[in-house]
Amino acid sequence: xxxxxxAKGMRETARNFIGSYLEYERLTTVEYPEEKxxxxxxxxxxxxxxxxxxxxxxxxxxxxxxxCEKECPPQCIYIEKSKEKKxxxxxxxxxxxxxxxxxxxxxxxxxxxxxxxxxxxxxxxxEFEYSTTDRFGGLLADKHMLAKSNEHYNRIHPTEAxxxxxxxxxxxxxxxxxxxxxxxxxxxxxxxxxxxx
Amino acid sequence: MxxxxxxxxxxxxxxxxxxxxxxxxxxxxxxxxxxxPILGIFPLLFALTTIFERKGLGRIQNRRxxxxxxxxxxxxRIAGFGQFIADGIKSLTKExxxxxxxxxxxxxxxxxxxxxxxxLMFSVLPFGKNLVPLDMKNGLLFFxxxxxxxxxxxxxxxxxxxxxxxxxxxxxxxxQMISYEMPFILSSLVVVMAAGSLSLVxxxxxxxxxxxxxxxxxxxGLLGMILFFIAAMAEANxxxxxxxxGESELVAGYFTEYSGFKFxxxxxxxYLGLFAALSVWITLFFGGWNGPFGQYSxxxxxxxFMLKLVLCIFFIIWIxxxxxxxxxxxxxxxxxxxxxxxxxxxxxxxxxxxxxxxxFPQSPLAGWFFEWLVVGTALFWIWLELGDRIAGxxxxxxxxxxxxxx
Numbered sequence: 078x079x080x081x082x083x084a085k086g087m088r089e090t091a092r093n094f095i096g097s098y099l100e101y102e103r104l105t106t107v108e109y110p111e112e113k114x115x116x117x118x119x120x121x122x123x124x125x126x127x128x129x130x131x132x133x134x135x136x137x138x139x140x141x142x143x144x145c146e147k148e149c150p151p152q153c154i155y156i157e158k159s160k161e162k163k164x165x166x167x168x169x170x171x172x173x174x175x176x177x178x179x180x181x182x183x184x185x186x187x188x189x190x191x192x193x194x195x196x197x198x199x200x201x202x203x204e205f206e207y208s209t210t211d212r213f214g215g216l217l218a219d220k221h222m223l224a225k226s227n228e229h230y231n232r233i234h235p236t237e238a239x240x241x242x243x244x245x246x247x248x249x250x251x252x253x254x255x256x257x258x259x260x261x262x263x264x265x266x267x268x269x270x271x272x273x274x
Numbered sequence: 275m276x277x278x279x280x281x282x283x284x285x286x287x288x289x290x291x292x293x294x295x296x297x298x299x300x301x302x303x304x305x306x307x308x309x310x311p312i313l314g315i316f317p318l319l320f321a322l323t324t325i326f327e328r329k330g331l332g333r334i335q336n337r338r339x340x341x342x343x344x345x346x347x348x349x350x351r352i353a354g355f356g357q358f359i360a361d362g363i364k365s366l367t368k369e370x371x372x373x374x375x376x377x378x379x380x381x382x383x384x385x386x387x388x389x390x391x392x393x394l395m396f397s398v399l400p401f402g403k404n405l406v407p408l409d410m411k412n413g414l415l416f417f418x419x420x421x422x423x424x425x426x427x428x429x430x431x432x433x434x435x436x437x438x439x440x441x442x443x444x445x446x447x448x449x450q451m452i453s454y455e456m457p458f459i460l461s462s463l464v465v466v467m468a469a470g471s472l473s474l475v476x477x478x479x480x481x482x483x484x485x486x487x488x489x490x491x492x493x494x495g496l497l498g499m500i501l502f503f504i505a506a507m508a509e510a511n512x513x514x515x516x517x518x519x520g521e522s523e524l525v526a527g528y529f530t531e532y533s534g535f536k537f538x539x540x541x542x543x544x545y546l547g548l549f550a551a552l553s554v555w556i557t558l559f560f561g562g563w564n565g566p567f568g569q570y571s572x573x574x575x576x577x578x579f580m581l582k583l584v585l586c587i588f589f590i591i592w593i594x595x596x597x598x599x600x601x602x603x604x605x606x607x608x609x610x611x612x613x614x615x616x617x618x619x620x621x622x623x624x625x626x627x628x629x630x631x632x633x634f635p636q637s638p639l640a641g642w643f644f645e646w647l648v649v650g651t652a653l654f655w656i657w658l659e660l661g662d663r664i665a666g667x668x669x670x671x672x673x674x675x676x677x678x679x680x
Contacts, residue, residue, distance in 0.1 A: 078658055079662065
């Protein structure tokens, strides 16, 4: 019958219209600034620098090796190495970045910096609200803005972060065992030379 | 008291003014007092409709719709109902761009020439008991004649813009509006036959005395109601007949090259024309300003009228949220192969219905029953047959592409 399909369609839209007032789950959108959809674990926006512990300055994992700076396709990373060294998590003396800037207006979120980093120091963040009224200075993220804690990393990418933590723990144990063995070897050497002498 | 409040108010103002104003100015003052409420209420209703429409369409698509704009400088949002004021201010302060190759005079005149007939359409509508700006004996004819004049200004707009989209939109609009003009008029003739008058005031008065006196509860009235509504949607370029401004093909149709307040005038004229057509729809088939409970009116007549109009506006928003735009050939097939024959058959049905009722002068109920039995069944059967054979086939048959399919 002519018009029967129209009536069917009208019924469907009426159900949506009334249903959207009654069932909250029907609504496909959220009221953004007040209400946010939590970011997916696989989401990525811009890179950030991971630090361990409480002090962003002391716990920064980055050693200023500049691999990411060289690999970055749009060349948005700028690093200046420090003059002095400080111990890393395995007790080895390393440099650290004196300056670490990322121009997020240039960054294209390709994640290459994360993939090339041998120190698990740079990771992708899910934060995207960087709008600013100052388009030059406001979009240049410096070391203090980029440094975020390992807990934050665990919160936004739990699976990936726990794998990284396990690897780093393993590295530390291996390093400690090696150091211990070396120490014992040195001690044995010293004892041997003493008895010989 | 409440029923006649506007009439009494006007009379007292006129009585007060006639004390010190010259005699010659009084007819103008009287006209002004009749026109001013129309110019105030219906543009406001248009403004509210734009926001209700966006909210309603949003809800139909399981969204929230606009709910941000409220009172400026505060956090009060009044559920987004500040939106239409912001839109109005925006369109008033926007730059008015006229294409350099446009016919500037006609380009300027087109929106003016559109808004005048659209506002004239309101002058014969009975908004309530004794509430009609101009009680013409041939009000319905005047309504159709003035409504047809808006086609001219649409073509003025499309032609003077010197833009292919404008011209295509205008040509589509002309083709569509002329094709649907005939069913638009013919579908209303059944009511003219029943009421024996072309005056909209008389037609509304013929339906007093309760909901069963409304014309929609007769078989020819029901069919006429449906046909009139479809034709009115096409006349007002309203979804699903909004081809003249199909934004996916034609940018914005005939008003592509208009910006700022001229665009707003086109937008408003379209909605005001729609309100006028819906008001006539209400008057012809849904009892006009009559309440549904006979002598127990409950509300003043103008409130009944506005209530029906608001319900109609919600209905057209619902339709817009449901139906896709139809194709040009479907539009023409539907007009000439379905609407027009159906309207002509409906005239026959109205005549037969009248004679069936005449044969039962003592018992109106029996007349009403036999009218439905004979005329109702016949019209329903013709609807099915015509729908399937002519319009149904044309609307649903698979299109054959002679070269593309090989």
